[in-house]
Each structure stands twice: as structure tokens, then as C-alpha cells.
Amino acid sequence: MTPERVRAAVVGTGLIGGSVLLRLHAAGLDVTGWDPDEATRGQARLAGVPVSPRLVEAVADRDVVFLCGPLPTLPATLLEVAAATRDDCLLTDVGSTKAELAAFARGHGLTGRFVPGHPMAGADTAGLTAASAALLDGAAWVLCPSPGPATEAFRRLARLLTVVFDARVVPMSPADHDAAAALASHVPHLLAGALAGAVRRSALREAVLSLAAGSFRDGTRVAGTPPQRTVNMLLGNRREVLDSLTAVTAVLDELADALRSADGATLTARYAEARAARVALAGRTYDEQVRSFPVDGDHADEVAWLCGLGASGGHLSGCGVDDTTVSYAAVLPHAD
Amino acid sequence: MTPERVRAAVVGTGLIGGSVLLRLHAAGLDVTGWDPDEATRGQARLAGVPVSPRLVEAVADRDVVFLCGPLPTLPATLLEVAAATRDDCLLTDVGSTKAELAAFARGHGLTGRFVPGHPMAGADTAGLTAASAALLDGAAWVLCPSPGPATEAFRRLARLLTVVFDARVVPMSPADHDAAAALASHVPHLLAGALAGAVRRSALREAVLSLAAGSFRDGTRVAGTPPQRTVNMLLGNRREVLDSLTAVTAVLDELADALRSADGATLTARYAEARAARVALAGRTYDEQVRSFPVDGDHADEVAWLCGLGASGGHLSGCGVDDTTVSYAAVLPHAD
Numbered sequence: 235m236t237p238e239r240v241r242a243a244v245v246g247t248g249l250i251g252g253s254v255l256l257r258l259h260a261a262g263l264d265v266t267g268w269d270p271d272e273a274t275r276g277q278a279r280l281a282g283v284p285v286s287p288r289l290v291e292a293v294a295d296r297d298v299v300f301l302c303g304p305l306p307t308l309p310a311t312l313l314e315v316a317a318a319t320r321d322d323c324l325l326t327d328v329g330s331t332k333a334e335l336a337a338f339a340r341g342h343g344l345t346g347r348f349v350p351g352h353p354m355a356g357a358d359t360a361g362l363t364a365a366s367a368a369l370l371d372g373a374a375w376v377l378c379p380s381p382g383p384a385t386e387a388f389r390r391l392a393r394l395l396t397v398v399f400d401a402r403v404v405p406m407s408p409a410d411h412d413a414a415a416a417l418a419s420h421v422p423h424l425l426a427g428a429l430a431g432a433v434r435r436s437a438l439r440e441a442v443l444s445l446a447a448g449s450f451r452d453g454t455r456v457a458g459t460p461p462q463r464t465v466n467m468l469l470g471n472r473r474e475v476l477d478s479l480t481a482v483t484a485v486l487d488e489l490a491d492a493l494r495s496a497d498g499a500t501l502t503a504r505y506a507e508a509r510a511a512r513v514a515l516a517g518r519t520y521d522e523q524v525r526s527f528p529v530d531g532d533h534a535d536e537v538a539w540l541c542g543l544g545a546s547g548g549h550l551s552g553c554g555v556d557d558t559t560v561s562y563a564a565v566l567p568h569a570d
Numbered sequence: 571m572t573p574e575r576v577r578a579a580v581v582g583t584g585l586i587g588g589s590v591l592l593r594l595h596a597a598g599l600d601v602t603g604w605d606p607d608e609a610t611r612g613q614a615r616l617a618g619v620p621v622s623p624r625l626v627e628a629v630a631d632r633d634v635v636f637l638c639g640p641l642p643t644l645p646a647t648l649l650e651v652a653a654a655t656r657d658d659c660l661l662t663d664v665g666s667t668k669a670e671l672a673a674f675a676r677g678h679g680l681t682g683r684f685v686p687g688h689p690m691a692g693a694d695t696a697g698l699t700a701a702s703a704a705l706l707d708g709a710a711w712v713l714c715p716s717p718g719p720a721t722e723a724f725r726r727l728a729r730l731l732t733v734v735f736d737a738r739v740v741p742m743s744p745a746d747h748d749a750a751a752a753l754a755s756h757v758p759h760l761l762a763g764a765l766a767g768a769v770r771r772s773a774l775r776e777a778v779l780s781l782a783a784g785s786f787r788d789g790t791r792v793a794g795t796p797p798q799r800t801v802n803m804l805l806g807n808r809r810e811v812l813d814s815l816t817a818v819t820a821v822l823d824e825l826a827d828a829l830r831s832a833d834g835a836t837l838t839a840r841y842a843e844a845r846a847a848r849v850a851l852a853g854r855t856y857d858e859q860v861r862s863f864p865v866d867g868d869h870a871d872e873v874a875w876l877c878g879l880g881a882s883g884g885h886l887s888g889c890g891v892d893d894t895t896v897s898y899a900a901v902l903p904h905a906d
Binding site: 354374376402404406410411413414415417418419421422424425426427428429430431432433434435436438439440441442443444445446452454455456457458459460461462464465468469472475476478479481482483484485486488489490493494496498501502504505506507508509510511512513514516518544545546547548549567 | 740767769772795821825826829838841880881
């Protein structure tokens with residue numbers, strides 16, 4: 235499957251789905267969008283992007299379908315789209331949690347062609363009017379590989395995303411994704427909500443807003459996200475979010491205890507530790523590696539290597555397949 | 571005192587002091603800097619800005635001195651500079667907490683010429699090399715007015731800051747400043763430290779960093795601040811920070827409880843509330859007002875009006891004084 239010849243569909247064309255649609259269209263792919271909202275379909279038509287009035291028409295005869303509706307709608311949409319497409323049509327989603335939907339797909343015998351996905355990008359805006367072909371450019375994009383026929387689907391999708399979106403494809407198990415996303419994204423949404431909520435209740439609310447410099451603006455930005463989207467995300471990863479929150483409040487309690495007892499040495503040590511994580515984010519260096527596997531077989535080694543790559547902070551920058559071999563271009567954080 | 575003719579000095583020329591120095595110099599004022607660090611003084615000389623090798627020389631015969639060293643050094647510096655300057659030399663500082671230093675100045679009979687100040691700007695960098703003449707451009711800049719001779723000092727400084735820095739001068743009592751800054755700045759630093767610290771301890775640390783999208787980068791940015799600066803700030807406003815943290819963790823507990831019981835309706839309501847604070851920040855509209863007071867008298871009405879203006883989210887955009895009247899150009903959030 236040459237990426238340029240892929241026939242794609244995007245189901246749900248809000249902020250993320252709309253950005254996927256615009257990018258695939260801009261890249262010259264044959265792509266059709268569908269959204270349950272008639273006004274949204276009209277906006278897409280105005281933007282010159284093909285849309286179908288009916289879901290089944292949009293996805294019929296496609297090679298790949300991106301499922302991009304709200305998180306709670308994804309299981310039903312997955313079944314509907316699976317029923318309306320050929321068995322070799324690859325399915326993926328962009329939901330912010332992965333374990334539940336992966337288990338649902340397994341329970342419905344769809345593991346072989348459904349590759350759970352999650353592009354790590356977003357904005358405190360919503361809808362197709364906020365979407366852009368560039369939003370996902372170069373984004374970290376989690377894909378969850380599985381052994382068996384699913385591995386072939388993973389390779390096709392990894393290739394498409396690296397070529398068309400310049401994505402950093404992060405292969406991870408659904409469980410690792412949900413644990414990492416809880417710390418990287420979901421708990422930050424809880425902290426931002428708590429901070430903005432406390433300001434809202436403060437008698438000095440207006441003064442706090444006029445003093446708001448970088449730290450407050452940054453710390454509450456995601457509290458501007460449409461509430462329902464945040465809530466779906468939190469509910470969809472409930473256990474991991476609560477576990478990660480416990481880890482974060484443990485550090486917060488240490489900081490507060492040290493502050494309460496005016497223990498400057500402990501505070502400084504904790505902030506030096508926190509700063510190291512932040513500096514690591516900005517200052518990471520990478521090693522490149524090419525790794526090959528046989529195209530046939532049960533793919534257990536390939537999937538184990540892929541999941542290990544993602545869990546250790548690496549990603550794929552390319553994927554090529556010939557008659558006998560699949561080769562991945564991998565990028566790994568440099569081990570000191 | 572015409573701002574352009576002011577003779578100024580800046581004591582401590584790191585990130586904030588250096589930016590004050592560069593801006594005053596760029597505006598054409600006669601200004602001299604001093605820093606205890608010889609290398610920093612050398613950098614200033616290289617940038618073409620006048621510096622003195624000795625503190626007393628830098629501040630002698632000046633009309634206004636900005637005290638910009640680390641927070642714990644300010645009381646001693648205040649006394650040293652006060653002793654080396656004339657009684658009509660205006661003193662101000664840029665420390666991130668105000669009540670302690672204001673009380674210290676009162677205890678040493680310096681209230682009449684020391685105006686506590688705090689420009690709300692910053693960066694996760696430090697030192698003169700990170701400073702710029704533009705860093706404080708248009709910043710919210712808290713000044714604490716007091717009745718009596720201090721009011722005249724406040725007016726002079728408000729005029730200087732609005733003219734030279736295009737500052738939004740926010741007049742507040744030291745107590746209100748410290749309470750508001752705790753929520754606007756200090757607690758966000760605690761939350762960022764806790765989040766970055768928890769990531770540092772996580773087994774999936776590297777994966778979390780590779781998934782880090784906007785919410786994590788934003789939520790931990792201030793954790794990149796030099797630890798000692800953060801710790802000085804937190805220790806300098808300990809009681810208010812702990813009180814505000816209690817208010818924030820109360821909302822966080824509500825969010826966590828609702829999440830634990832999968833109560834989507836409560837979560838949505840809390841996020842709608844949090845979003846309202848965030849939207850208010852972006853969407854505030856303002857009314858302009860000019861307010862005049864007699865230059866003489868005890869200034870009690872003037873100070874009460876000024877402190878009320880800041881506490882209700884307003885600021886000064888200008889200050890003019892003639893023989894009989896002081897006139898403030900004030901900007902207030904529009905009451906709905």
C-alpha cells in the first residue's frame with residue numbers, strides 16, 4: 235500500500251478528525267469525511283474537502299478509516315464502520331485513552347484490523363473551524379501493535395502516518411499508553427481545573443486574574459478545553475488517572491510539608507529533582523537505529539520490540555516493507 | 571519629576587533587575603547598575619550599560635533606586651541603600667512577596683520613601699544574559715501605596731513605570747498582593763513541581779516525556795525555574811501559599827471524588843466553573859476612568875481608592891500631578 239494511493243475516510247470531523255481530514259486531503263489522498271452534524275459537513279464542503287451525507291457511503295470501499303468522534307461514541311462507531319467496510323480495511327481511532335476500546339475491539343473479533351491510536355496534540359478549542367492541516371504535523375502519535383494479522387495493519391498505518399503527517403509514531407501497549415497519558419495529559423487537566431476553580435471561588439478573583447503572568451496562564455490553559463471533552467477523557471482512564479494523581483499529590487504533600495516547616499533545603503532538593511524532569515524534556519538527545527523483522531511469522535518479537543521502544547521513550551520515524559522484511563527507522567533517547 | 575530626567579540606579583542586575591536596567595537605559599534615562607557578581611557587571615559593560623564597581627557609588631545622588639537582588643537579601647540591601655542615599659531618594663523593589671519587606675521598612679522608618687513593588691513577569695531562565703529591555707513591557711506591576719509622605723513617592727513611581735515601561739500599575743495592599751500572588755503564581759509553582767517530580771519518579775518517565783503535549787509542557791514550565799528562586803518565593807509567602815494550596819486541593823479533592831465515583835455530571839459542572847475563570851481571563855473588557863485627588867492632606871481617601879482599584883482587578887495606566895491635583899488614569903474590569 236503506497237501511502238499516496240490510500241483511499242481514506244475520516245468519521246467525526248471536529249478538531250482532531252478535521253485536522254486529519256484536511257491533512258490527508260492536502261497530501262493528495264483520496265479521502266472522504268463524515269460527521270453527524272450537518273453544519274460541520276457544510277463547513278467541510280466550503281473548505282473544498284469531500285464529505286458524504288451518510289456514514290456508510292463515506293467508508294465504503296476505503297483502505298483505512300480514522301474514527302475521530304467523542305470518546306464515548308467510539309465503540310458503537312467501530313462496530314458500525316467495521317460492518318460497512320471490507321475485512322482488509324484498516325481501522326484506527328484518535329481517542330485519548332486506549333485500553334477500554336482495545337478490549338472492546340478484541341471482544342468483537344476486530345483486533346486483526348483495528349489499530350488503537352492517539353495523536354498527542356490538542357488545543358483549548360473545538361470543532362472543524364479550529365482544525366488545520368498542520369495541527370498534527372510532527373506530533374507524537376501512539377499506535378498499539380498486536381501480534382498476528384494486526385501487525386500487518388500496524389505497519390501500514392505507521393508508514394502512512396510517518397509519510398503523510400511526519401508523525402513520531404510511538405508504539406505502546408494500551409496499558410502503558412493509558413498510564414503514561416495519565417501523567418502526561420490527564421492529571422495536568424485535573425490540576426488546571428483545580429487551580430482555575432479555586433481562583434473562581436476566591437474573593438480576590440479579579441486581582442488574581444490581573445496579576446496572572448506566565449505560570450498561571452500556562453497552568454490553567456487546558457482548563458479552557460470544552461468541559462465535556464475533558465470529562466470524557468478522565469472517565470475513560472479513571473483508574474490510571476486516580477493512580478497518577480496519588481503519585482502527584484504525594485510529591486505535593488512533601489512540598490507542602492517542607493514549606494510548612496520552612497525547610498528550605500528539602501524544598502530546594504525537590505525542585506532540583508522536578509527541574510531535572512523538565513530539563514530532560516527540553517534537552518534529550520537521540521540515537522537512530524534501523525531494525526528489521528521477517529514479514530511472516532507470529533510477529534511476537536516484533537511486537538515486543540515495538541512496545542519496548544515506546545515504553546523507553548523511543549518512536550518510529552519510518553517503516554518500509556518488501557516481500558520478506560519489514561524495516562523500522564527508530565529513534566531512541568540517548569542513554570547516558 | 572519628569573520621568574525622562576530621573577536619575578536611577580538598579581541594585582542586582584539578574585533577570586528582572588537586568589531588564590529594568592536595560593529598559594531604563596534604552597529609554598534614555600541616566601541609570602547605573604550594580605551587582606555583587608563581577609562577571610555580571612562585566613556583561614553589563616559589554617552591553618554598553620553603565621555599572622559601578624561599588625554599591626554606594628551606584629546609588630549616590632540618585633532619585634530612584636530599584637532593589638532587585640534575591641528575596642532574602644532585600645532587607646539588608648534596603649538598609650544599605652537607604653543609608654547611602656538622600657532622604658528624598660525613592661526606593662522600590664521587585665521581590666515576589668510584599669508583606670514581610672513592607673513591615674521591615676516600616677520598622678526602620680522607611681515607609682515614607684520605600685514603595686514595595688512587584689512586576690508580574692518572569693521566565694524559567696536567570697541572569698543578566700536572559701534579561702531584555704522588553705521583558706517587562708506592558709507588564710502588570712504591583713505597587714503598594716501608603717498614606718502620608720509615601721503617597722507622593724507612590725505617585726512618582728507610578729508615573730515613571732507607566733511612562734517608561736508602559737506598565738499596568740496595580741495598586742494593592744501588601745496583604746492583598748501576597749494573597750493574590752499565592753494563587754496567581756506561587757501555588758502554580760507548587761503544582762508544577764509536584765507534577766514534574768512525579769514524572770521524574772515514574773517507571774514510564776521516558777514514555778511520559780515523549781507523549782508530553784501542550785498540557786504537560788505548560789503545566790511544568792515553571793518547574794524549569796532555578797530552584798533557589800522558587801524556594802525563596804515560597805518561603806517568603808509561606809502562610810498565604812499554604813492557605814491558597816488548601817483552597818486548590820479542596821477543588822482537586824472534589825474533582826477526584828467525582829472521578830472516583832464516575833460522576834460525570836459533577837465533573838462537567840466543575841470544569842464549566844473552572845473554564846469560566848479561564849475564559850474570564852481571556853475575555854475581560856475594561857472601562858476607563860480618570861480620578862483626581864488633592865496633592866496635599868493625609869491621602870487616606872486616595873490610598874483607599876487605589877487599594878480598592880487593585881483588589882477589584884483594575885490598574886493605573888497613567889498618573890499626572892500639578893500644583894494642586896493628582897490625576898490617575900484607571901482601567902477597571904467591566905462589571906457585567
